[in-house]
Amino acid sequence: MIKKPFEGVKVLDFTWIGVGPRSISYLLYYGATAIKVESALRPDAVRHATPYKDGIYGLERSYRFAYLHPVKSYDITLNLNHPKGVEIAKRLVGWADVVADGYTAGTMEKWGMGYEDLKKIKPDIIMLRTCMHGQTGPLAKIPGTGFTLTALSGFAAITGWPDRPPCGLYDAFTDSVVPLFNALYLITALDYRRRTGKGQLLDLSQHEVSMHSIAPLILDYDVNRREPKTKGNRLDYAAPHGIYRCKGDDRWCAIAVFTDDEWLSFGKVIGNPAWTKDPKFATISGRKQNEDELDNLVEAWTSKHSPEEVMALMQGEGVGAGVALNLKDLYENPQLEHDRCFQELDHPEMGKLSLYQPPGFTLSKVSYERHRPPLLGEHNEYVYTEILGISDEEFVQLMEDGVFD
């Protein structure tokens, strides 16, 4: 068997909700060992989140928690408000290569586990810290959410129809953007440590990383004092460029025509009706000038066909088109099936779970592994007695003292 790249890398995971777990997941897909530190008194908040398996509440029954933890991890409960709890956490730091912290700035310091403290325990530790505004500055300690960050990072302002206020993106979009930056920097820091022996603090502001995605719009304001406009589905250098109504209930297909050659192919697909020969549509500037009329004509055609048919016909002639897939469609999509997007795994309480968050890439020499989410405190005994070497008697005593609450 080929060795997984991160085999032997140990992660002590103090993160919760969405961003932190997804940030370290790339290490876990490829062989790292992680211990997720929870508390029975205050489990990962997503364990409480609806919906639950069979609609019955339970800490092991939240679908959201399951989807956010598709990788193998040990799970322990530890009461960090108990002095002995902090002592044990610090011993685990000695075990770890990476400590991941997703709390609001200052929380780890409260427990005596800021970066400087960790460095004393393990000089080459890598500490990944991810919070809304970073660890410094006047707003460092303000808690954040992905909803807020989606507004702060510009994603909300760039999505909408021109005749309405921006409608923003679905759900907490930056909760998906940020983990990719975090993962990139974390792996980079591990590679740097592998070569130099040096650890470091990665102080990542979720706001700061997200804005990189829309950098040209920031330059546009800086240089030209222009604010972005919402344009519906239109793009300055393509027409038709939209998501058009198709036959069926709430069925839609995206079509994008960039070049005049693609325009001719588009005409061919729809049977070259007279209007496609109108000179006013012959060039990109003509199509842009008459775009309202063009979009109506396009939709008059698409609405007579299923989106699958539109996509197949367009792609068959080299015109970019794609069905606006809903969730059911995603499960049935042949390309996603080919890429093993969804993988069914057994869960002790939830039964069969179809986990769906694989890496977006395939490596030719290394495969990744998914795993069902860990149960709360599932590995207490293993971690405390086997990894830390706590004796059975002491383990029982600490349990009775409430250290593992």
Add this chain to the structure above:
Amino acid sequence: MAINEGMLSPYRVLDLTNERGFICGKLLGDLGADVIKIEKPGGDPARSIGPFYHDIPDPEKSLYWWAFNINKRGITLDIETADGQAIFKKLLKDADVVLESFDPDYMDKLGLGYSALAQIKPQVIMTSLSGFGKTGPYKDYKAPDIVVWALAGEAYLTGDPDRGPLSPSFPISYIVAGAMQAAIGTMVALFHRGITGEGQQVDVSAQLSLVPFLGPEPPALWEQDKTIIARQGRFLRRYQGASAAGKAAWVDAPMLYECQDGDISFVAFAGPGVGESTAALTRWMASEGMVGETLGAVDWMEFEWQTVTQDVVDEITKDFNRFFKAHTKAELFEGAQERGIMIYPVFTPKDMLEFSQLAARNYWVKVEYPEGEAAVTHPGPFMAAVGAPRAANRRAPFIGEHNEEVYLGELGLSRHDLSILKQAKVI
């Protein structure tokens, strides 16, 4: 030779990507890799993407190019010619990574596919980004950004409920998902090579990369009772478990509100801990006499979205709407910070550039461009790394700016060679 000092400084990257993959090489360059952007002679077609510096549509003035090609050097090379391919193979000898985002079989057709490159340099990592990856039923499909957005399930969930699916007006499918996964995959492969010595191919699908952006909610509701959720626009939907009929039940409350001069984001969290923000807002509203009977009766520490009716939510929303409409973005933001309320403006770039938190962290970087009267502001270091050098910032390259540095200084070509290649339009 100007190589950035940074965590990835030992690595050299040959970057053949188009606009779909620019940010991948840019981030590796930010982290210190020596990234050489290889353009077609005459310049990369993506230099025609606006906006432009002072609105002058010139390939050297594309702000899109500037933003995503900072921290790279730039050379021109036509890899469709035999001479160009020979030079590319020479460049490969000192390179660690090749990035490309052409159609899936383009590099193979040129004889520059992974297996050909691995024969010359077995340790090379070749990262290919495309709409659907190199295999599978859609591999030859055209994959412009909006098509990826649709086929990843994002479009169906984006937009107002009374209109069709929507995509961002600034296309981001490749930028936020595919190109990021390309960077992560490249780093996993580099780490693997550090241990084993072997290179490999990284095949990235933009569709597969974007699907997880749906988050955990849509599949959860599907698993629960086969509910297919659609567009919710400016609203956040709170699910209340399955109804008596076995179908999902919910209430809708806004997460975006209009204020006097724009929009703000506010989510009315309830319950211990998180409810304090909403309670503080209610107190602020009460001090201005803008709390109605229904809202006045709510204790945000006890309130449960799980059991509330839509009528109650609408009453509460009416008060929030009225209060926000009576204030400006700045008033709400400042007042919220003083009171510990999670109200944030819907930021535009202007708001970002004026945001005090970013200034306090020295986030923005001024980059000098020769013809500019002033330096241009770019998003800056994404982290304050302690214990590792931070990459310096260099502006995006002009067309062929580093041809001499690379071809003469590093590859050992003569001026005579260079002159011939230039006249033959190879560089």
